[in-house]
Amino acid sequence: MRRTARLLTGTALAVAVAGPAAAPVYAGDTGSLEVSPAGVAPGSDVTVGTAACGPDGTASGNTGAAGGGSFTLAAGAHGPTGRFRVPPSALPGTYEIVVTCSNGRRVTGDLLVTLAATREQVRPHGHVDTGVGGALGPDPVQTAAGVAALAVAAAGGTWLLHRRARGDGI
Known part of the structure; x- marks a missing residue:
């Protein structure tokens, strides 16, 4: 128990003494890549920009993770910006876009x-062609022929059952 307390006290003391000098460096400190829009469908255009390259800097980007290729970013007011198209064959998921500035x-x-x-729920609608057919098929002549065939079969079956019940035989 004393060893754990000493270890924790020593660690807390080291952090307090080192202070901000030991703070981790995050991507936001050196600039980050802004992807707009962040969520897209395959085949959509995406705009990227970064301030990490400086206002007059240029950069090259790579969308290989999403199945795309490379693209360029030209100098802009707030740093280089560029556009690329998400390949139509891209599968749903999260992909990393990598940009390398001219300053390294x-x-x-x-x-x-x-x-x-859009993230709206899509409800199914329309006709489903299963091959089974229905009462309201696409061809009214075929529907009428089917109804007539069923009527003849029902009448014939009823007549045969009636004769058998009377004892006339078949």
Whole structure:
């Protein structure tokens, strides 16, 4: 128990002494990659930008994780920006977009590929062609012929059962 207390006290003391100098560096400190929109459907256009390259910097990006290729980012007011198209063959999921600045910095961002651009629930509608058919088929002549065939079969069956019941035989 004393060993654990000493270890925790020593660690807390080291953090307090080191202070902000030992703080971890996050991607936001050096610039991050802004992906807009963050969630898209396959075949959609995406705009990316970063301030990590500086206002006059340029960069090249890679969408290989999503099945795409490379693209370029040109200098802009708030850093380089660029556009790319998500491949139509991209599967739903989260993909990492990598941008390498001309100053050597490398920044990444996430792209969410969904099945549809909107997240509304899609309800099924319309005719389902199962091959079984129905009472309201596409051809009224075939429907009438089927009804007539069933009527003849029912009348014939009733007549045969009636003769048998009377003892006339078949």
